[in-house]
Amino acid sequence: xxxxxxxxxxxxxxxxxxxxxxxxxxxxxxxxxxxxxxxxxxxxxxxxxxxxxxxxxxxxxxxxxxxxxxxxxxxxxxxxxxxxxxxxxxxxxxxxxxxxxxxxxxxxxxxxxxxxxxxxxxxxxxxxxxxxxxxxxxxxxxxxxxxxxxxxxxxxxxxxxxxxxxxxxxxxx
Amino acid sequence: xxxxxxxxxxxxxxxxxxxxxxxxxxxxxxxxxxxxxxxxxxxxxxxxxxxxxxxxxxxxxxxxxxxxxxxxxxxxxxxxxxxxxxxxxxxxxxxxxxxxxxxxxxxxxxxxxxxxxxxxxxxxxxxxxxxxxxxxxxxxxxxxxxxxxxxxxxxxxxxxxxxxxxxxxxxxxxxxxxxxxxxxxxxxxxxxxxxxxxxxxxxxxxxxxxxxxxxxxxxxxxxxxxxxxxxxxxxxxxxxxxxxxxxxxxxxxxxxxxxxxxxxxxxxxxxxxxxxxxxxxxxxxxxxxxxxxxxxxxxxxxxxxxxxxxxxxxxxxxxxxxxxxxxxxxxxxxxxxxxxxxxxxxxxxxxxxxxxxxxxxxxxxxxxxxxxxxxxxxxxxxxxxxxxxxxxxxxxxxxxxxxxxxxxxxxxxxxxxxxxxxxxxxxxxxxxxxxxxxxxxxxxxxxxxxxxxxxxxxxxxxxxxxxxxxxxxxxxxxxxxxxxxxxxxxxxxxxxxxxxxxxxxxxxxxxxxxxxxxxxxxxxxxxxxxxxxxxxxxxxxxxxxxxxxxxxxxxxxxxxxxxxxxxxxx
Numbered sequence: 184x185x186x187x188x189x190x191x192x193x194x195x196x197x198x199x200x201x202x203x204x205x206x207x208x209x210x211x212x213x214x215x216x217x218x219x220x221x222x223x224x225x226x227x228x229x230x231x232x233x234x235x236x237x238x239x240x241x242x243x244x245x246x247x248x249x250x251x252x253x254x255x256x257x258x259x260x261x262x263x264x265x266x267x268x269x270x271x272x273x274x275x276x277x278x279x280x281x282x283x284x285x286x287x288x289x290x291x292x293x294x295x296x297x298x299x300x301x302x303x304x305x306x307x308x309x310x311x312x313x314x315x316x317x318x319x320x321x322x323x324x325x326x327x328x329x330x331x332x333x334x335x336x337x338x339x340x341x342x343x344x345x346x347x348x349x350x351x352x353x354x355x356x
Numbered sequence: 357x358x359x360x361x362x363x364x365x366x367x368x369x370x371x372x373x374x375x376x377x378x379x380x381x382x383x384x385x386x387x388x389x390x391x392x393x394x395x396x397x398x399x400x401x402x403x404x405x406x407x408x409x410x411x412x413x414x415x416x417x418x419x420x421x422x423x424x425x426x427x428x429x430x431x432x433x434x435x436x437x438x439x440x441x442x443x444x445x446x447x448x449x450x451x452x453x454x455x456x457x458x459x460x461x462x463x464x465x466x467x468x469x470x471x472x473x474x475x476x477x478x479x480x481x482x483x484x485x486x487x488x489x490x491x492x493x494x495x496x497x498x499x500x501x502x503x504x505x506x507x508x509x510x511x512x513x514x515x516x517x518x519x520x521x522x523x524x525x526x527x528x529x530x531x532x533x534x535x536x537x538x539x540x541x542x543x544x545x546x547x548x549x550x551x552x553x554x555x556x557x558x559x560x561x562x563x564x565x566x567x568x569x570x571x572x573x574x575x576x577x578x579x580x581x582x583x584x585x586x587x588x589x590x591x592x593x594x595x596x597x598x599x600x601x602x603x604x605x606x607x608x609x610x611x612x613x614x615x616x617x618x619x620x621x622x623x624x625x626x627x628x629x630x631x632x633x634x635x636x637x638x639x640x641x642x643x644x645x646x647x648x649x650x651x652x653x654x655x656x657x658x659x660x661x662x663x664x665x666x667x668x669x670x671x672x673x674x675x676x677x678x679x680x681x682x683x684x685x686x687x688x689x690x691x692x693x694x695x696x697x698x699x700x701x702x703x704x705x706x707x708x709x710x711x712x713x714x715x716x717x718x719x720x721x722x723x724x725x726x727x728x729x730x731x732x733x734x735x736x737x738x739x740x741x742x743x744x745x746x747x748x749x750x751x752x753x754x755x756x757x758x759x760x761x762x763x764x765x766x767x768x769x770x771x772x773x774x775x776x777x778x779x780x781x782x783x784x785x786x787x788x789x790x791x792x793x794x795x796x797x798x799x800x801x802x803x804x805x806x807x808x809x810x811x812x813x814x815x816x817x818x819x820x821x822x823x824x825x826x827x828x829x830x831x832x833x834x835x836x837x838x839x840x841x842x843x844x845x846x847x848x849x850x851x852x853x854x855x856x857x858x859x860x861x862x863x864x865x866x867x868x869x870x871x872x873x874x875x876x877x878x879x880x881x882x883x884x885x886x887x888x889x890x891x892x893x894x895x896x897x898x899x900x901x902x903x904x905x906x907x908x909x910x911x912x913x914x915x916x917x918x919x920x921x922x923x924x925x926x
Contacts, residue, residue, distance in 0.1 A: 254428065333720075
């Protein structure tokens with residue numbers, strides 16, 4: 184019904200031609216090795232299971248864009264220093280860069296950051312985790328396939344019984 | 357040479373000129389062209405055509421580069437407009453950037469503007485309540501400003517007229533304080549809103565919670581289909597422009613309707629400098645504009661002129677229209693031009709939680725919400741402040757996911773949010789008292805980029821507003837407590853005047869030319885062929901959102917103007 188009404192309206196070309204792929208980074212904020220590290224961090228926070236993880240959904244690209252375009256200098260520094268600190272800590276803890284650690288090692292290291300007594304570490308982690316969650320939940324894949332976002336609901340029903348449905352997620356072993 | 361001039365003048369002469377194409381200008385244009393007048397509509401901003409010029413209307417949330425967030429660059433460059441609730445990554449193209457039109461804040465004032473065809477009618481919040489005689493009789497009863505020259509009965513048929521065309525959703529509630537209108541079916545309540553309504557009704561005989569009345573087509577009538585508008589689809593991203601025409605805007609409704617008559621000439625990028633006054637003829641003969649692209653000044657001529665530039669800009673245009681006869685601004689014999697400007701007090705709000713009705717939730721989205729009409733000082737003066745406030749109210753079921761942990765477990769909990777309790781909230785909309793000390797004026801030295809004097813704005817809250825904030829917080833706390841809401845928190849965000857986007861007055865209507873600018877037909881007392889039907893004409897502000905009243909006044913005023921013109925009176 185809603186779409187039938189929509190079909191009456193011819194939309195200009197730009198309305199259908201803009202995808203996240205066509206949106207280019209305005210500036211190269213991170214080096215490719217930093218970008219790779221960030222991808223590993225977001226993937227550790229939200230890994231691939233039977234559905235894509237944060238890296239495959241380009242969440243690290245989203246974070247880079249937000250930090251580069253929306254954050255002020257101090258926040259950007261917290262972010263960049265945090266990336267450096269992650270690799271330094273990885274060297275100390277398991278003797279190699281973060282990227283080369285296994286999932287258990289990487290998870291342990293990020294958990295350590297989340298509980299750190301150093302404000303810089305804690306701030307960095309909560310910043311990255313918050314943006315990872317936001318970027319993941321707002322990704323096209325998740326909104327379309329998992330949380331069933333409706334661009335055009337076409338209605339508002341005020342009192343409906345609480346549904347009993349859950350999205351099944353079985354972590355891959 | 358002389359012939360050339362005569363030809364040029366003839367080419368630039370119309371029956372009517374409308375300055376501005378927002379809510380009220382769009383209506384003036386529709387009515388004038390509908391009555392057969394060749395009408396020139398001057399708009400200072402660019403053209404924005406329905407659908408084709410809504411670049412983000414089909415943008416999915418994930419397609420926004422920053423998911424809707426404003427960049428640091430935009431925020432730093434625009435400290436004023438960034439405060440506006442409707443200004444985000446998807447709507448930046450419709451708001452005036454701070455640097456584009458400078459003004460002087462003698463006292464802090466956040467001036468929110470939309471310069472384009474359609475003006476702010478593209479991004480407005482679409483609430484449309486009628487005024488009642490409790491509003492129109494306010495100044496006379498409570499001894500402030502001047503008596504309104506009109507009453508509800510003067511506007512009632514015009515309210516009906518504009519409601520039918522615009523498409524207004526609402527419920528006939530039978531309240532004296534908020535007259536019923538020509539409504540399309542009302543929006544649905546949710547359980548908690550219903551619960552609050554019943555609790556309030558049970559406890560207070562003169563307080564009501566009703567469903568808001570809003571400019572949304574919930575059930576298209578033939579007149580809406582003729583406009584090419586369809587049913588509202590509940591997308592709730594109206595401020596980006598609606599491809600369905602589901603809400604009322606000049607762009608989707610009045611302007612294309614006026615264009616279809618073949619009588620309208622729409623001229624965007626035309627910054628009005630002043631209205632031309634002819635000393636010999638004793639009337640206005642036209643309008644001077646500066647072309648926004650060429651920066652050249654040009655003149656257009658007409659028999660009648662409608663000024664609808666938005667409240668403060670209509671003040672600016674009149675103040676800048678000086679002549680030997682009117683050295684202090686067109687029609688300003690009384691000296692009140694630019695004074696007695698008022699606005700709406702939106703400072704206070706309240707939020708709480710509710711742990712009942714946990715077996716039900718909502719489905720879909722609603723571009724509207726419940727509304728609490730004014731209940732303070734209505735039938736008698738009962739507080740130590742004048743007038744009162746209306747309030748918005750809404751409840752929604754919160755869905756929360758546990759964001760602790762990391763890895764597959766975190767992912768699992770993110771994708772399986774738990775329904776929490778209900779969150780409820782309200783904000784006030786208080787009437788402010790027009791005062792001589794709240795004024796706008798032209799600055800003697802500073803000019804805008806077009807060489808037009810900058811507007812100096814000197815508007816502030818007073819004790820009456822502070823008392824009202826406190827009373828709203830106390831009364832709503834009592835009502836929320838009675839409804840069993842918990843964790844009640846009140847706030848006063850002390851926002852600057854202006855952020856309400858309801859500034860009114862400065863060119864007020866009144867009975868006496870000595871104390872007002874306009875008569876009961878929105879006609880300048882001293883210049884009979886100039887009409888002002890936007891927010892600047894308001895004698896007082898009431899508590900209701902004003903746009904519907906501007907629409908009704910515009911239609912009524914055009915009807916009078918054209919009849920008077922045919923009788924040779926203007």
